[in-house]
Amino acid sequence: MKCLCMLRQRENQRLQEFCLKQYSDVNQTRLFGKMASCVAEEPIKKIAIFGGTHGNELTGVFLVTHWLKNGAEIHREGLEVKPFITNPRAVEKCTRYIDCDLNRVFNLENLSKEMSEDLPYEVRRAQEINHLFGPKNSDNCYDVVFDLHNTTSNMGCTLILEDSRNDFLIQMFHYIKTSLAPLPCYVYLIEHPFLKYATTRSIAKYPVGIEVGPQPQGVLRADILDQMRRMIKHALDFIHHFNKGKEFPPCAIEVYKIMEKVDYPRNENGDVAAVIHPHLQDQDWKPLHPGDPVFVSLDGKVIPLDGDCTVYPVFVNEAAYYEKKEAFAKTTKLTLNAKSICSTLH
Numbered sequence: 304m305k306c307l308c309m310l311r312q313r314e315n316q317r318l319q320e321f322c323l324k325q326y327s328d329v330n331q332t333r334l335f336g337k338m339a340s341c342v343a344e345e346p347i348k349k350i351a352i353f354g355g356t357h358g359n360e361l362t363g364v365f366l367v368t369h370w371l372k373n374g375a376e377i378h379r380e381g382l383e384v385k386p387f388i389t390n391p392r393a394v395e396k397c398t399r400y401i402d403c404d405l406n407r408v409f410n411l412e413n414l415s416k417e418m419s420e421d422l423p424y425e426v427r428r429a430q431e432i433n434h435l436f437g438p439k440n441s442d443n444c445y446d447v448v449f450d451l452h453n454t455t456s457n458m459g460c461t462l463i464l465e466d467s468r469n470d471f472l473i474q475m476f477h478y479i480k481t482s483l484a485p486l487p488c489y490v491y492l493i494e495h496p497f498l499k500y501a502t503t504r505s506i507a508k509y510p511v512g513i514e515v516g517p518q519p520q521g522v523l524r525a526d527i528l529d530q531m532r533r534m535i536k537h538a539l540d541f542i543h544h545f546n547k548g549k550e551f552p553p554c555a556i557e558v559y560k561i562m563e564k565v566d567y568p569r570n571e572n573g574d575v576a577a578v579i580h581p582h583l584q585d586q587d588w589k590p591l592h593p594g595d596p597v598f599v600s601l602d603g604k605v606i607p608l609d610g611d612c613t614v615y616p617v618f619v620n621e622a623a624y625y626e627k628k629e630a631f632a633k634t635t636k637l638t639l640n641a642k643s644i645c646s647t648l649h
């Protein structure tokens with residue numbers, strides 16, 4: 304365990320050193336004027352806002368349905384912003400999915416399967432979505448996809464990042480975090496050799512997961528609705544400023560990188576044998592130290608955190624993850640730096 308912990312710290316250190324080097328390279332070029340002061344990126348043209356990827360996470364369903372009727376709020380000059388319900392059959396039934404989780408099937412194997420009525424509904428739907436907004440990894444795909452989710456966990460405003468070296472998204476997340484302050488907005492980095500999953504939004508050049516909670520499945524809360532709406536507003540404003548030629552100076556954000564998923568203790572039949580300890584309930588993003596209580600069984604037995612690393616738990620007691628055998632995920636905190644960016648048009 305100690306070995307793993309040290310390895311991870313070394314890996315994080317390497318990542319941070321890489322980012323810091325990028326940061327200092329940019330600063331030096333700025334200082335000596337050897338090259339353009341910012342990394343030029345193509346302007347953004349096409350954006351999609353997905354709701355209902357999970358049909359019982361109602362904030363995104365409600366907002367997208369509203370924007371389909373009246374899109375004034377998401378309109379930005381020169382930009383195509385398309386609201387879209389991704390899993391209409393699950394939305395109709397107010398369930399997470401019909402046959403399988405739409406947010407896990409966007410790998411190239413599923414997307415290239417021959418279309419057939421025998422395929423799970425969500426795989427067929429994934430192919431339609433890939434056709435409309437992709438194809439994934441092609442030049443024709445949408446520039447940005449915002450995918451709107453709710454969690455039953457106490458995670459507040461959360462942005463999900465899939466790639467730690469994406470300057471454009473780090474800059475966007477920095478802008479959103481700064482605009483929302485003092486309301487906290489956390490960044491969950493799901494970059495991992497085998498824990499990363501094939502998300503619906505991954506068809507876009509810049510995939511953005513938006514996760515706001517706590518909110519029970521099938522419920523709408525005004526506070527959560529307001530927070531998600533503000534996140535989208537700031538994200539669109541950022542893109543608007545970027546397209547208009549604003550230069551964003553180098554920045555840094557704090558992120559929580561996935562390390563490991565932790566299952567509930569189970570009995571010999573595979574049934575859950577202990578629940579999240581009250582000291583851990585609702586404590587997403589807060590440090591959890593070795594020896595701190597994690598689970599408690601019906602007979603009062605407390606199961607503490609093992610290992611010798613302090614971790615930051617997320618998705619604590621998420622309702623949808625009982626079937627995925629995930630009681631919470633352990634994360635480690637690190638800082639990502641982004642170079643200065645500006646649009647190529649200016």
Ligand SMILES: [Zn+2]
Nearest residue numbers: 357360452453
């Ligand atoms: Zn979801």
